[in-house]
Amino acid sequence: MSGKFELYKDAAGEFRFRLKAGNGQNILASEGYTTKASCENGIDSVKANAPDDSKYERKETAARKYMFNLKAGNHQVIGTSQSYESTASRDNGIESVKTNAPTAPIEYLT
Template identity: 65%
Template sequence: MGKFVINTRKNGEFQFNLKASNGQIILSSEGYSTRSACENGVESVKKNAPDDSRYERRTTESGKFRFNLKAGNGQVIGTSESYESESGRDNGIESVKKNAPDAEVIIED
């Protein structure tokens, strides 16, 4: 089962990473000014992850593949790592759909 790990960046902002059961990061957030806002971001990912229409599939300028998960208002709530192939990216999306809804939340300080 996946897990969300919330930690504090060097600049004091809070960030979450969604990790698959193998420990690989499959989705990362932007920085949040408060832990509460970061926790709200986690809840938004849990809610929106199962909906395929919330995923924006992208190709980078260097030809790698990424995706963003967006909330209902269109705001990006999580960004993937870069993948070498389109199928890798699509597998990443499926992993978020599978892992996010029931993932536990761990707070690291």
């Protein structure tokens, strides 16, 4: 089973997306968007930027966990990962985004 984007409206009324791997695990989440069209543009940006390793910002959290941001060409964050226990797990998450995002369909939950 391949990955998919889920587009939904949060409790505050903003549109968000999350990228799920084929196993159902969340691997990337967006910030809130005011319109569905803006959220769809964010998904398109993830699809376009996901294959480029230079677009990933690898970080360590204050709690000594590991995460990453996917950035667009303008250096704006377009998706954020969950926290991982190790750099290897984080790097596997990045590879999953690279594999799943470019062809993932959008499932509309709103």
